[in-house]
Amino acid sequence: MLNESTQRFHATFDLAPVGIVHMALDGQFLLFNAQFRDMLGYGDDEISSLTIHQIAHPDEGADFGPTIARLLAGPEAFSHRCDRRYRCQDGDFIWTSVAISLVRDGRQSPKHLIAVIENITARKQMEHALRQSERFMKSTIDALSQHICVTDEDGTILTVNKAWQEFALENGVLLGAAWERKNYLAIHEQAADMGTHDAGVLAAGLREVACGVRDEFNMGYRRNSPTAQRWFTVRVTRFPAGGATRLVIAHEDVTQTRQAENELQYLVHHDKLTGLPNRSLLQDRLRQAIVHADRYGYRVWVIFIDLDRFKLVNDTLGHKAGDCLLNTIATRLKLVLRGTDTAARFGGDEFVLILSECFEEGLAPSILHRVMSTIAEPVVIEEQEFFLSCSMGIAVYPNDAADPETLVDHADRAMYRAKELGRNSYQFYAAAMNEFSLERLRLEKHLRNALERDEFILHYQPQVDLTTGEIVGMEALIRWQHPELGMVPPDQFIGLAEETGLIVPIGAWVMRTACAQNKAWQRSGLGNLRIAVNLSARQFAQENLVESVASVLAETGLAPQLLDIEITESIVMTDVEEAVNTLNAFKALGVKLSIDDFGTGYSSLSYLQRFPIDVLKIDRSFVADITEGADKGAIANAIIAMAHNLGIDVIAEGVETEAQCDTLSQNMCDQIQGYWFSRPVAAETIETMLQEKKTLPANLLRLRAPQRTLLIVDDERNVGLALRRALRSTGIRILMARSGREGLELLAENRVDVILADQRMPGMTGVEFLRTAKQKYPDTMRIVLSGYTELQSITDAVNAGAVYRFLTKPWEDDQLRKHLEEAFAHKEMVDENRRLNLIVQTANKDLAASNRQLRNIVAQKQGLGGQPLAIGQRMEREDASEVATDDRQ
Ligand SMILES: Nc1nc2c(ncn2[C@@H]2O[C@@H]3COP(=O)(O)O[C@H]4[C@@H](O)[C@H](n5cnc6c(=O)[nH]c(N)nc65)O[C@@H]4COP(=O)(O)O[C@H]3[C@H]2O)c(=O)[nH]1
Incomplete structure (x- = not known):
């Protein structure tokens, strides 16, 4: 029986797939099976001579003692398990899993040890390799710039890479190791609930990947912070990992790329x-x-x-x-x-x-x-x-x-x-605009034939001197008399002629005709008038312009100083250097030069100084405003003062009323041109005008003794008549208005010294009217005529300076005359002061003009070697008998 059992034991002992050893308490091998022997590769005798200490790994040999001590101290069935390395016969170590138990005798005294030893080297190597691989993986994902986070299928974060941790730290999402045990999905669902749209999309995508609805999910994620806006790409990928599911979430900060893209988009658009x-x-x-x-x-x-x-x-x-x-x-x-x-x-x-x-x-x-x-x-x-x-x-x-x-x-x-x-x-x-193009084509066809068919004529508009009141010049203005179209004004064809280049032959015709006409007037004894001819941009850019003008002068015999060439500011400003050369060449020829429509373009003073200009023509838009009061008239007055400072004469264009003429005259403008004196008319009409010696009324001349003018504003006709009667003997010019509105109209048309306004008028009271008059015509002396009842508002107006004096109704004629005399005297004193100022200014202007002329002559002599000057001088000499020497013509 025992034998059988011993045999069974040995069979089990030897056939066991693990090594089994019996050891004495000091580690001496007492009994071992074949598996143990083969595991270590020793011979039977060798093992019998060894102890476990001798084959233990040097790092672990010392562990045996404590193990035994624990077994001895432990309960009966206690066994100890550990992984240990043992040296084989070839010197290599193998990993083993050891389970040691203590065998006691009948008296419970320790007898020997039984160890079951399993070779786990392969497993240990695999574990090591796995650890290595994990370490490698970790350092790899740590090296990635993308933020990587691995979760389980519920979204619980298992690991994150370094970039993710840094990102979390930077953005205050999850601090330090706080990501552990957090749920990525829950975080985003929470953010979605709080209104972050992109977080909601990401959570939904993540759930789909987790459930296997899809393997991968990509999206762009925008994150707004109060200081900046950042963009990310997010990719969620599903990985099976040993039966479990892992979700790898990778987000990348693409803010810079996105910003660059946005910038590019911006630049493109x-x-x-x-x-x-x-x-x-x-x-x-x-x-x-x-x-x-x-x-x-x-x-x-x-x-x-x-x-x-x-x-x-x-x-x-x-x-x-x-x-x-x-x-x-x-x-x-x-x-x-x-x-x-x-x-x-x-x-x-x-x-x-x-x-x-x-x-x-x-x-x-x-x-x-x-x-x-x-x-x-x-x-x-x-x-x-x-x-x-x-x-x-x-x-x-x-x-x-x-x-x-x-x-x-x-x-x-x-x-x-x-x-x-x-x-x-x-x-x-x-749609009519398309027709307009066709119309232009038709007009162009007609225009091409107009010269040959002799359809152009010139009209002339007088330019009148404000000192003498006489006509001193004419502006030649072209008219096109078409057999079917009728009289076509220049505005309708000059632009077209300019575009098509037809302006060059047309302009040459104008120049020749105007010069010839002026010479004819001169020959008939109508005086030495200046004739102004407009030059358009295209003409001005002509290469042989100065020569062609010189030959027209030679051909017609007109003295150069009787020709005035008008150009606009924009023409000379297009190419300043070239313009200065051309203008100097004209100056050398001896002709006069005017800047037309001054004030509408780039009235650059610094450039103006460089041009040898004789005359500035104030554009009619400024003249229209001149009687509108101090503010609006300021531009025209500034142009006059500025031109005079530079020694340049001023002609005001588009003078349509006496009041405009008067204001310009008072402000020392040199000449006027406009419908009020004469519209542009045919040559014959000009002849009649010159023969009849048409002049400006003396009271509008620049340095005249002014005529006293009184404006009476009263709605009661009888009062007006009574006032007129009372003032009959004074020689004052009286204008009558029945309302404030009428009074303002008269003020716009006429120069007025003193205003006498009734206080009680329907619509606008006297004080209201005088307040407006003060704003627009601050130089006028304003008197209100009133009953005592309105005393308060009148006193206010007096204090505000709107009213110079107030007189009461009924008035005494003598008293009234006395007050008016004082008012006129006061006004005349102010006027006289201004007049003296202007006279000084004019003297300065003449001085500046002389300097300017001198400078021009020096410049021409230096710059042009005297050649063109000789032409001008020659012509001047030839005409010397006919031409007056006054340079202001
Ligand atoms: N409302 C108003 N207008 C007044 C008054 N006084 C004169 N005018 C008009 O103002 C324009 C003055 O000529 P511009 O400024 O040189 O302006 C001229 C000039 O730039 C151009 N032009 C006329 N003839 C010629 C020419 O022979 N050659 C060139 N190149 N252009 C010309 O056509 C423009 C218009 O000439 P027009 O129709 O004759 O118009 C003329 C004239 O009739 C006034 O009191 N009130």
Whole structure:
């Protein structure tokens, strides 16, 4: 029985797949199975001579003692398990898993140890390899710049990489190791609940990947912080990991790339200089506006803006100044629009506005005026003020075109038409505009034949001297008498002639005819008049211009100083250097030079000084304002003072009323030209005028003894008549008005010294009227005639300076005359002071003119080697017998 059991034991002992050893308590091997022997590779004898200490790994050999101690101290069935390394016969160590138990005898005394030893080297190696691989993986994902987070399928974070930790730290998401045990999904669901849209999308995507609905999910994630906006890409990928599911979430901060992309997009769609949308974005916005308009029944207005004479700023002040100006205009345009509108830069000095979401049939003129006035505000560049105007063309969707390109094109055409019609205005596109192009073609055909067919004539408009009252010159103005079209005014064909180049032969005809006519007048004894001829830009740019004028003078025999060449500011400012050369050459020839329409372009004083100009012609728009009171007349007065300082004469154009003439005369303007004295008329009419010696009335002359003028404003006719009677003997010129409004009209037309206004008038009281009169005509002496009852308002007006004196009704004639005498005397004293000032100014002007002439002569001699001067001098000598020496002609 025992034998059988011993046999069974040995069989089990030897066949066991693990090593089994019996050891003495000191580690001596007592019994071991074949598995143990083979595991270590020792021979049976070798093992019997060894102890476990001898084959234990040096790092672990010392562990045996404590193990035994624990077994001895432990309960009966206690066994100890550990992993240990043992040296094999070849010297290598193997990893084993050891389970040791203590065998006790019947008295419970320790007998020996039994160890079951399993070779786990392969497992240990695998574990090691796995650890290595994990370490490698960790350092790999740590090296990635993407933020990586691995979760289980519920979203619980298992691990994160270094970049993720840093990101979390930076963004205050989860601090330090706080990510552990957190749930990525829950965090995002919570953020979604708080309104973060992208967090909601990410949570939903994550759930789908976790459930296996998809293997991967990608999205762009925008994160807004109060200081910055950041963009991320997020990718969620699903991985099976030993039966479990792992979700790898990788996000990458693509803010820089995104910003660069945005910048690129911005650059592609915006104008670099002004930051406004460019052409391509304009088309896009227009397309959107049209779609929107179709849906909601809106209209879309397109306004095409072109800055008038912008090129001049660029050419005269350089591109930097031009850029600055464009920027200012762009900023202003943005400010006049609503949020839904667009202002775009179309190119150069062209802007386009889109006004969308408009229900109204028509476009409110106020918006157009707002745009025009915002552009018209002065722009200060290098401490100089510049004034710009613009021409605008307007087209509307759906009426004028159905697509963005055609809409803009039509608005552009309308703008072109506005320019044609005199700039600083706007035109609506109308289908008729296409007809306009055809009309132009027809006109051009006629114009080409006009010279040959002798259809042009010249009209002449007198220029009158404000000191002598005499006609001293004429402006030659062309007229086209077409057999079918009738009398075509120059405004309608000069532009076309300019564009087609026809202006050159036409201009040459004008020059020849005007000079010949002037010479003819001179020969008939009508005096030495100056004849002014307009030169257009194209003529001015002609290469042989000066020579051709010289040959006309030679041909007609007209003295050069009797020819006045009129050019506009814009012509000379286009190419300043070239203009200075041409003007100097003209000066050398001896002709006079005028700047026409002064004040409407770039009235740059510094340049004006460089041009050898004799005359400035104040544009009629300023003259129209001159009697409108101190503010409005200021520009004309400033031009006069400035020109005089430079020694330049001033002619005021477009004088239409006596009052304008009077004001100009008082302000020392040199000459006037305008409908009030004479419209442009045929040569024969001029002859009659000259023969009859038509002059200005003496009371309008510059240095005259002024005639006292009184304006009486009273609604009661009898009172007016009584006042007139009382003043009959005084020789005062009396103007009568029945209301304040009528009084203001008379003030606009006439020069008035003293105003006598009744207080009680319907509509406007005397004090109200005098307050307005004070604002517009501060030099007038203002007297109110009243009863005592209105005393308070009159006293207020006196204190405010609106009323000089108040007289009571009924008045005593003597007293009234005395008061009026005082008022006139006071006014005359003020006038006299001003007159003396102006006389000093005129003297200064003459001095400046002499200096200027001297400078011109020196400059010509130095610059032109005396050659052209000789022509002028020769002509001057030939005409010496006929030409007066007064340089101010
Ligand atoms: N409202 C008003 N207008 C007044 C008054 N006095 C004169 N005018 C008008 O003002 C214009 C003055 O000529 P501009 O400024 O040189 O302006 C001229 C000039 O730029 C151009 N032009 C005329 N003749 C010629 C020419 O022979 N050659 C060239 N190149 N241009 C010419 O055509 C423009 C218009 O000439 P016009 O129609 O003759 O118009 C003339 C004249 O008739 C007034 O009191 N009130």
